[in-house]
Amino acid sequence: MRARVHVTLKSGxxxxxxxxIGHALASLGFGGVNEVRQGKVIELDLTEKDPESARAQVKAMCEKLLANTVIENYAIELQG
Amino acid sequence: MRARVHVTLKSGxxxxxxxxIGHALASLGFGGVNEVRQGKVIELDLTEKDPESARAQVKAMCEKLLANTVIENYAIELQG
Known part of the structure; x- marks a missing residue:
């Protein structure tokens, strides 16, 4: 089972x-960009087959390592 | 209109x-992780309202700045 985790900075x-990136886009002539935020995406290939326990496992990974929950949000997506 | 760009390393x-990350997870006791890949996610807030021209704009941004197309793939998602 594959999982995809998005880690983004909390708003604020x-x-x-x-x-x-926003400044670089502007200096390349791309106007009309109000805001740019950059985050991380982490793709995990798990041996776990059960979606519920895979999600629980990935949640634990996020809390312990993948995200700094003081300043970052995370979202977990499971795929097949 | 908001756009989300995923930039991931090409396979290989x-x-x-x-x-x-994979090693760190293993040393924290998370078994059953076959492979980990990390990529970037870039969220853009555009003034452009038309989905087609927004997509074209973001594609140009990816080709010129956001992704290194020699080693990276990108995927564009438009939201509302």
Missing amino acids: VLDPQGKA | VLDPQGKA
Whole structure:
């Protein structure tokens, strides 16, 4: 079973990487971009077949390692 | 209109960051993880309202700045 985890900065947390991308886009002539935020996506290939326990496993991974829950949100997507 | 771009390494391209996460998970006691790949997700808030031209705009951004198309794939998702 494959899982995809999105880790994004909470709104209100300054995102310098996103700001840098925004500035770079503007200087390349791409107007009309109001805001840019950058996050991470982590794709896991798990041996676990049961969706519920896979989700619980990935949630534990997020809480312990993948996300800094003080400043980041995470979202888990299971695929097949 | 909001757009979300996923930038992931092409398969076959070595992903040391993903490998490091895999090792860290294993040393934390999370077994059953076959493979980990890490990518980026970039969220853009565009003034463009028309989905077709928004997609074309974001595609140009990906080709020029957001992704290194030699080693990375990108996927564009438009939201509302």
